[in-house]
Amino acid sequence: MRDVDIHLQNFAHLNGSAPASVQQLRRTALSRFAELGFPTTRLEDWKYTSVARLARTPFRLAAAPARVTADQLADGTLSGASQLVFVNGRHAPELSALRPLPPGVRLTSLAAAFCTDAALVETHLGRYADYTGAAFAALNTAFIQDGAFVFLPKGAIVTDVIHVLFVSVGSGEPTIAHPRNLIVAEEGSQATVVETYIGLGTGAYCTNAVTEIAVEPNATLVHCKLQQESDAAFHVATVQARQDADSRFASYVVSIGGGLVRGDINAVLDAPGGSCTLDGLYLAASRQHVDHHTSIDHRRPHCTSRELYKGILDGHATGVFNGKVFVRPAAQKSDAGQVNKNLLLSEDAVINTKPQLEILNDDVKCSHGATIGRLDEDALFYLRARGIGADEARRLLIYAFANEVVERVAIEPLRARLERMIASRFHDAGAAEVAK
């Protein structure tokens, strides 16, 4: 049996009604996935990340609903936010709670939007994330069933954070969920959307998520993805944004959990005057493998992009960062800056980092840089000379390294939540206090 067959079989069990256009999209994507197969390390984009173990695992579609109580979610929730909760990929209304929203704003499950907002769904779904060349996006598209649907009409400003929480409940048998999110920010609208992925229970499972984001003229969208899957999890996810004129898109990724993690974050600056920032922080230890591929495509003039990705790897962890910046011939006056910094805490940790600029216009400002280093001995000495013990000094420096990304998040309590996540990752009471 081929690796893809189990997923072709799962397709027969896919239930939940969907409009004809979505059903057509699913079938097209499935046959594309069957043609592509799972990526191998012979492909440049997968050179350092083998998904052989994922491909061999006979995943069944995650069964819903699993029983989850509000208490179990406590760590994953975000205070003051509108919250949509999904358990094993399906909307859990009893765990969700929305804050008052401006008129016309839609914040529902995608499955519900198939009925209530069919026209909007048809206009945008599957239009941005490439399912013809990317196998995991194709697989996700074949299994589009549920996820978050966020629609901001012209001029709508949502001040409360929109939090979408995906909970996977391991059951022993390996299961897979394909969350699909669609965010549409119409002209001049503003919102912050946070996606959190957490795992409960034990056993292997796979999350294969895709988020499509349309940022229309002069709209502002802040998107934050927090990955805290359980150790045995596979997490593969794509965030795909298309930006219109003078739009602003800020993406933050914080990756902490999971056994094998691959995140693709792609922004297309498709009209003049757009700006985007892609910031990320990945922490990995023991035998975790975490891979981030980002792409910023300057297609039109006068767009700005900034990127900062930082990684901290310990134990036998392996990491990959690949940051592509394209500047197309038409994109004069592009301004792009990219930085990737890595901190290796052990002899055995490995990072493969590759900044990749393709510049096809000569009137641009582009910079990139990548660093790999250890903890700064001089800084350790400075702290120790002032009475701080060796372990505490180490923790402080690690925390400070990570904090450069976190402090860019302007929104409380989101930043506080990130600080807590990082502190707990280092099992550090001291850093936990910083977060207060």
Next chain:
Amino acid sequence: MGNSYFLRTALNAIRKHRGLEPLDAMDFLALLKDKMKFVDMDQALMSRSLNEGFSGGEKKRNEILQMAVLEPTLAILDETDSGLDIDALRIVAEGVNALRNNEHAVLVVTHYQRLLNYLVPDFVHVLLDGRIVRSGDKGLALELEETGYAEFERAAGAASA
């Protein structure tokens, strides 16, 4: 890392060593405000990252603040007065004056007498080629300002010849 957080961590590490309870954020803030008064430091510096974008004078003030908060048994100020303007010099001296008593000693290394206008030393030692060649009280510093170090160097040259 935040300047204030760093300082509290250092202080609590030292308090722990001395068998004292750690200070919580509120108590620490009260202590800090008190200590900051005499270093004449902008409150904003405390919320900034440690030494990030600090000017030379700000770094020195911050060092004196660290000394005031951490209250070391022995503090060594190695050429703390180099490159300081008169106001910063006065602050360094006041920091030393506030700290020193029977339990806290300060060793100041300097080339100039200027700092000693504000800071009256109990002992003055002249160090030449790694050895103390002469000791005295504050009068010695004034004398050196008049005569310079040449005399010592000649004497050392003669002794070794």
